[in-house]
Amino acid sequence: MATSTDELYHYNKDSETLEFCQDLDKSDALARFRSEFAIPKRKDVSNNKDVQNGDDPCIYMCGNSLGLMPLRSRDLVMQEFEVWGEKGVEAHWDHKYNRPWASVDETVKDMMANIVGAKPIEVTTMNTLTGNIHSLLAAFYQPTAEKNKIIIEKKAFPSDHYAVESQIKLHGYDPKSSLITIAPREGEDTLHTEDILAAIEKHGSSTAVIMLSGVQYYTGQWFEMEKITAFGHEQGCIVGWDLAHAAGNVPVQLHDWNVDFACWCSYKYLNSSPGGIAGLFVHEKYAHDTSRPRLQGWWGNEKESRFEMKEGKPDFLIYIGFRAIKVAYIICHRSEFVPTPGASGYQLSNPSVLATTCLLGSLQVFTEAGFSALREKSIRLTGYLEYLAEQVLAPHAANYKIITPKSPLERGCQLSFTFEHGKMMDVFNGLQANGLICDERKPTCIRLAPTPLYNSFTDVYHAVHTLKNVMDAVYGQQ
Structure with a gap:
């Protein structure tokens, strides 16, 4: 395969016109999905009250931070308000739209599994991203005196650092010695796979868990997940991935790549609403492993007995005796936790119906579009953004x-x-003053993310020319 998008699509001077972009949009089989999303108006998101063409859609390239609202998510959530009003608690089992709340997580399971290349038994929706990192590390980080290290990127998202450091401390170890970070080479911005593998080889004998980002949030680098996972296993390490910037963005095959665990948020490329419910993956090989410790909650208990609040087996029996005469006894009961096989056995509380329904609306759009087609368009959009920037911003x-x-x-x-x-x-x-919504990471980085479900080639054209005009104003015309 070509190593650059320009090699794939052979852009040239004729590719630099607005007409070229408009023709691409007319022939784009996925263009119809743009109308599935609420695109803010320029005047509503600009920091300039006098922005030109204020009633036109803004150029939204911030799906890597928060995806746009799928219109059908709004419709589906309104249905849930309707059912809540009509049925109250009975909607857990009797739901006019056939989405009973007691099994609402099942409505997204198959579609979510397809997004991350997993089997349905391997995925579930629960909590938020950092909460899921803690849940997974509670189960998979079981340090010993010989193997107690965790390997992450030096520039991993701060929350990953916080979670990993706290897990190390909770087990009585010191992050100064048990946390290994991998940094780019001096003067470079991204990591070489060979350097990641070298770090794993160096520390593998003393490392319990490797947890990297599928796509690095700052640079946008997509790591060679399959190769890194296989090499980590050869060193005797558990390998997990934070897919916050990968799920819904790049094609991953968690099952086939034999990944041990993974987690992701869903409000970025998966458009599930701000703070939307997160996802979790545990490989099928652990589906019936009840020996591994885990955080337990009633929603992870087997579904058949989840709502049965019966007493379990006696936990302990205390006899108080004197001269061989029993004078008292106390029986303490417990409800025995029997986990649901697979990833669902890691759930804690019942998932938010409204948040899950928001995710449902987006996943329906993903399913209709098809991820392979989305990936192809994504490559073209991002490649064209890069090509046009190189030409237009040459000064x-x-x-x-x-x-x-x-x-x-x-x-x-x-x-x-x-x-x-x-x-x-x-x-x-x-x-922002000119109606282009992206995001910044201080002190020097601006991230642009043309997402294939709702961005167009015309968006890319206007984004680059807006950037040129702004740079002219900031740096002076070159």
């Missing part, structure tokens, strides 16, 4: 850098632009 070549890998095999639909310290926020504010 400002010294003022910015794209730090995301050039190869489509090493990235999703995000490009990270860096600017000199002290100028980035000027550029960012200028973009």
Whole structure:
């Protein structure tokens, strides 16, 4: 396969016109899905009250932070309000739209499994991302004096650092010695697979868990998950992945790649609503493993007896005796936890019906579009963004850098632009003033993410030309 999008699609001078983009959009089989989403108006998101064409849709390239609202999610949630009003608690079992609340997580299981290349038994929706990281590490990080290290990226998302450090401390170890971080080479922005493997080989004998990001949030780099997972297993390590920026963005095959565990949020590329319910994967090989310790909650208990509040087996029997005469006894009962096989056995509380229903609406759109078609469009959108930026921003070549890998095999639909310290926020504010919504990571990075479900090639054209105009204003015309 070609190592750059330009090699795949052979862009040239004729590709740099608005007419070219409009023709691409007319022939785009996925273009119809744009109307499935609520796209904010320029005047509602701009920090400039006098923004031109304020009633037009903004250029929204922030799906890597928060996906746009699927219109059908709003409709589905309104149905839940209707059912709640009509049925109350009875809607847990009697639901006019055939989505009983007692099994609401089942409505998204198969579609979610398809998104991450898993079997339905291997996935569930629960909690939020960091909560799921803790739940998974509680089960899979079982340190010993010989193997107590966790390997992560040095620039992993802060929450990953916090969770991993706290788990190490909870087990009585010191992150200074038990936390291994992998950094890019000096002067570089992304990691080499060979360096990741070298770190694993160096520390493998003393490492319990390797937990990396599928797609690195800052640079947009997509790691070689299959190769890294296999090598980690060869070193005797458990291998898990944080897919916050990978789920719904790049094609992953968690089951086939023999990943031990994974988790992800769903409010970015999966468009599930702000703070939406998260996902969790546990490989099928652990489906019936009840020996591994885990955090337990009633929603993880076997479904057949989940709602039976009966007493379980006697936990202990205390006799108080004197001169061989029994004078008293106390029987303490417990409800025995019998986990549901697979990932669902890791659930804690009942999932939010409204949050799960928001996710349902988005996954329906994903299913109709087909992930392979979305991935192909994603490669083209991001590649065209890169090509056009190189051409249009050529006068400002010294003022910015794209730090995301050039190869489509090493990235999703995000490009990270860096600017000199002290100028980035000027550029960012200028973009927002002109109705281009993206996000910034201080001190130097702006991330643009053209997502294939609702972004168009015309969006990309306008984004690049907006960036050129803003850079002209910030740096002066070059």
